[in-house]
Amino acid sequence: MNAYVIDKGSLNVLLDRFLNEYKVYGPTKPGMDSTFDEIHFIKDLHLDYISTILPPKKFFHPPKETLFSFEIKNRKFSSNEIIKDDKILLFGIHPCDVHAILKLDKFFSGDFKDLYYQNRRKNSIIIALNCIEPCENSFCTSTKTGPFLKDGYDLLLTDIGTKYLLEIGTKTGRFLIERLNLKKANKVDINEKNKRLKLMEKKFKKFLNISLLPRIARENTDHKVWIDLAERGGVAGSFPCLSCGSCTFVCPTCYCYDVYDTMDISLKSGTRNRELDSCQLLEYAAVALDGNFRRDRKDRIRHWMMCKFGAAAGGESSSCVGCGRCIRVCPSKIDITEVAKVIRGG
Amino acid sequence: MNSFYPNQGVIKKVKFETTNTNTYTLAYSDQKLQKDFSPAPGQFIMLSIFGVGESAISLSEICKNGSIITTIRDVGSVTNSIISLKEGDYIGIRGPYGNGWPLDKIKGKDILIVSGGMGIAPLRGVINYIKNNRKEFGYLEILYGARTPDDMIFTYEFDKWRKIRKTRLELTVDSMPVKSQFECQLGLVTSCFPRMKSKPRNSVALLCGPEIMIRYAAKCLETIGFKDNQIYLSLERRMKCGIGKCGHCQVGLKFVCKDGPIFSYRDIKPFIHPL
Numbered sequence: 024m025n026a027y028v029i030d031k032g033s034l035n036v037l038l039d040r041f042l043n044e045y046k047v048y049g050p051t052k053p054g055m056d057s058t059f060d061e062i063h064f065i066k067d068l069h070l071d072y073i074s075t076i077l078p079p080k081k082f083f084h085p086p087k088e089t090l091f092s093f094e095i096k097n098r099k100f101s102s103n104e105i106i107k108d109d110k111i112l113l114f115g116i117h118p119c120d121v122h123a124i125l126k127l128d129k130f131f132s133g134d135f136k137d138l139y140y141q142n143r144r145k146n147s148i149i150i151a152l153n154c155i156e157p158c159e160n161s162f163c164t165s166t167k168t169g170p171f172l173k174d175g176y177d178l179l180l181t182d183i184g185t186k187y188l189l190e191i192g193t194k195t196g197r198f199l200i201e202r203l204n205l206k207k208a209n210k211v212d213i214n215e216k217n218k219r220l221k222l223m224e225k226k227f228k229k230f231l232n233i234s235l236l237p238r239i240a241r242e243n244t245d246h247k248v249w250i251d252l253a254e255r256g257g258v259a260g261s262f263p264c265l266s267c268g269s270c271t272f273v274c275p276t277c278y279c280y281d282v283y284d285t286m287d288i289s290l291k292s293g294t295r296n297r298e299l300d301s302c303q304l305l306e307y308a309a310v311a312l313d314g315n316f317r318r319d320r321k322d323r324i325r326h327w328m329m330c331k332f333g334a335a336a337g338g339e340s341s342s343c344v345g346c347g348r349c350i351r352v353c354p355s356k357i358d359i360t361e362v363a364k365v366i367r368g369g
Numbered sequence: 370m371n372s373f374y375p376n377q378g379v380i381k382k383v384k385f386e387t388t389n390t391n392t393y394t395l396a397y398s399d400q401k402l403q404k405d406f407s408p409a410p411g412q413f414i415m416l417s418i419f420g421v422g423e424s425a426i427s428l429s430e431i432c433k434n435g436s437i438i439t440t441i442r443d444v445g446s447v448t449n450s451i452i453s454l455k456e457g458d459y460i461g462i463r464g465p466y467g468n469g470w471p472l473d474k475i476k477g478k479d480i481l482i483v484s485g486g487m488g489i490a491p492l493r494g495v496i497n498y499i500k501n502n503r504k505e506f507g508y509l510e511i512l513y514g515a516r517t518p519d520d521m522i523f524t525y526e527f528d529k530w531r532k533i534r535k536t537r538l539e540l541t542v543d544s545m546p547v548k549s550q551f552e553c554q555l556g557l558v559t560s561c562f563p564r565m566k567s568k569p570r571n572s573v574a575l576l577c578g579p580e581i582m583i584r585y586a587a588k589c590l591e592t593i594g595f596k597d598n599q600i601y602l603s604l605e606r607r608m609k610c611g612i613g614k615c616g617h618c619q620v621g622l623k624f625v626c627k628d629g630p631i632f633s634y635r636d637i638k639p640f641i642h643p644l
Contacts, residue, residue, distance in 0.1 A: 093419045095420070098458060099377065100419050102374065102419075104371055131614065135612035135614065138372070139373075241621075244639075279617065280615050281617075282422070282609040286420040293419060293420050297615075300616070302616065308606075308617070310606065310607045311448070312445075316606070335622065336620075336623055336628075
């Protein structure tokens with residue numbers, strides 16, 4: 024059996040073990056909402072959290088990063104790759120976010136590899152935490168990304184009352200807890216976990232039927248709901264989309280980025296950077312000579328919804344994981360689950 | 370190998386095309402890279418001007434010795450700074466990317482080439498390929514439209530193309546200002562269709578140009594009797610990475626950079642017509 028138990032009070036034993044070797048990031052609560060931040064002491068950690076504003080995507084695909092620096096000398100140029108090798112450990116990530124990371128892993132591999140992403144991913148350890156309370160807007164049972172995790176973790180914690188059940192997912196995970204002398208989990212602990220999973224699944228209020236969804240979305244590109252979303256509002260009480268791009272920035276599977284150069288004031292050196300971009304912004308599909316392939320707001324919101332329904336070029340790798348962040352941050356109260364219901368004809 | 374890292378190239382030759390368009394012959398500074406560079410017609414490269422940015426540019430000629438030949442019109446910030454470069458200047462190059470024209474699939478067929486403006490650039494490699502392997506292809510018809518005769522590029526190639534066996538070249542322009550360098554038919558490129566010799570049977574149409582031209586030309590060809598799998602088209606988007614990761618070039622279910630830029634009209638038809 025690959026499971027152990029650890030008392031809630033002695034969680035610091037586990038954390039101290041991690042702090043010795045890694046930079047540890049975990050959920051903290053600096054104000055009303057929680058966020059992933061660096062953890063120095065056990066008191067920084069706030070494991071009893073409802074999803075953070077920004078997903079842990081920020082550690083692997085940061086909002087802004089420098090790809091390389093360059094220097095121009097005698098009209099020739101030379102460049103230095105900037106690849107960092109910090110080892111990080113993410114403590115207490117929810118299953119939906121782990122699934123999102125697995126999707127991004129798939130997206131950033133393939134024929135052309137994103138070395139920056141893959142390098143950060145290689146140097147990271149994931150300690151996941153199963154959810155025992157659903158978030159207000161989440162629908163991870165529908166997207167099969169939660170509330171309990173099946174794979175993708177190094178270690179997995181589940182709250183089972185006064186203790187955490189600790190399951191091992193990888194060799195790295197086993198190595199991490201090898202010398203901690205933890206107590207093995209017994210049948211009662213495992214049963215408690217399964218009981219909590221069943222209880223938890225009944226508590227969800229939002230649902231998204233994903234069967235054949237990409238195909239249904241593709242066949243409904245001229246549905247009236249897109250104009251409603253963009254101009255008229257009124258999709259389950261929503262207002263018209265403002266094209267603010269909040270949904271794309273908080274989405275754990277949105278990968279789009281912009282690449283741009285910055286120059287030093289001497290005009291002799293500079294950097295090439297990338298920054299998260301949003302398909303909701305007008306400039307996203309702009310081309311030379313004032314062309315734009317998605318000038319209408321309708322086209323932009325449709326593109327994003329299609330992408331989350333798995334009907335865009337990213338396919339399965341950029342589809343929804345049901346974390347509900349976009350619903351929470353949308354100033355127009357647009358709800359992706361309601362949109363899916365409408366295009367399904369219900 | 371970092372996919373984002375451009376290699377240093379040098380401008381060997383600049384050839385004047387029109388007032389805002391030049392053809393550049395580039396070479397990698399690294400001999401090995403130069404040797405290994407073997408693109409297919411229709412592929413593109415990413416050109417970097419450090420401090421300005423990067424742009425996706427199609428290859429306008431395929432050279433056996435690894436020279437990189439591109440034709441660039443000044444339309445944005447990157448192309449504007451490329452136009453001001455001279456022979457001997459350095460430039461960042463990475464690529465080639467994309468799939469290229471399906472030369473194997475179109476062998477043995479009559480070829481109809483429909484191009485507008487700068488759209489002739491990625492097709493020039495195909496025309497020259499057909500010229501060099503004339504027996505493998507049937508009748509060749511080239512329709513080329515531009516705004517004015519002075520905006521036409523590769524004018525020095527026209528006579529050579531006319532001399533290819535079993536070939537017809539027709540030129541059209543939107544308007545003909547006085548003192549234009551030569552005369553040609555007025556009208557959009559689609560207005561050549563009634564006069565064309567190509568028949569839908571056993572032919573393939575290759576389209577490249579502004580997207581509005583591609584959409585209408587493809588629709589017109591369908592009404593004439595071309596099937597959607599007989600039409601191939603080359604799309605263009607403003608790409609940031611060229612390798613299918615930045616998301617900017619998405620058209621429906623496809624990335625233009627990775628799955629294209631050449632698509633069968635059958636595959637891309639549902640996505641390119643505005644709804």
